[in-house]
Amino acid sequence: xxxxxxxxxxxxxxxxxxxxxxxxxxxxxxxxxxxxxxxxxxxxxxxxxxxxxxxxxxxxxxxxxxxxxxxxxxxxxxxxxxxxxxxxxxxxxxxxxxxxxxxxxxxxxxxxxxxxxxxxxxxxxxxxxxxxxxxxxxxxxxxxxxxxxxxxxxxx
Numbered sequence: 001x002x003x004x005x006x007x008x009x010x011x012x013x014x015x016x017x018x019x020x021x022x023x024x025x026x027x028x029x030x031x032x033x034x035x036x037x038x039x040x041x042x043x044x045x046x047x048x049x050x051x052x053x054x055x056x057x058x059x060x061x062x063x064x065x066x067x068x069x070x071x072x073x074x075x076x077x078x079x080x081x082x083x084x085x086x087x088x089x090x091x092x093x094x095x096x097x098x099x100x101x102x103x104x105x106x107x108x109x110x111x112x113x114x115x116x117x118x119x120x121x122x123x124x125x126x127x128x129x130x131x132x133x134x135x136x137x138x139x140x141x142x143x144x145x146x147x148x149x150x151x152x153x154x155x156x
Contacts, residue, residue, distance in 0.1 A: 016068075024066030032059050039130040040123055049126040053133025060138045069145045076138065084135030091128035095121060 035055030042048030064072040096106040099121075104111035109121030 017066075021066045024062050028059055028062055031062065032056060035059070035130070035134075039126050042122070042126040044119075049129025050133050052126070053130035054137055056130060056134040057137025057141070061141050064141065064145065069142075073142055073145075076142075081135040081139035081142070084131045084138070088128045088131030088133075088135065091131070092125055095125055095128070 035052045038047035039049055039052030099108045099111050102111040109118045
């Protein structure tokens with residue numbers, strides 16, 4: 001048992017595992033592609049932006065497990081999750097407000113002057129939602145992982 005009652009003792013450093021790193025290298029492109037597939041097929045079948053966004057967000061989680069959280073955080077950077085959420089929100093609102101400006105209701109895709117506007121509109125909105133969810137999942141992963149480190153400050 002430790003003499004440190006509040007759990008601030010230093011944790012063991014990240015240990016590289018060639019098996020996990022190789023597996024992550026092989027599986028990551030397939031998981032990412034599957035996440036995009038789920039996002040784009042939300043208009044026609046099961047799936048959608050939320051489910052696909054979570055799958056794409058787990059790619060970052062896999063990278064963190066395989067290569068270390070700090071290495072992944074440095075590679076991704078602090079702004080990428082925020083940028084993904086911002087682009088997703090902007091795309092969603094632009095699609096909805098654009099249909100209102102064209103004389104329709106919010107997210108009424110039929111007012112857009114393109115062939116199969118309903119189908120492409122739903123797919124675009126699903127992609128926007130996927131970007132939002134992927135950004136939030138990535139950001140939450142880094143926030144939760146940062147909570148496991150001792151920052152040297154008071155928790156209060």
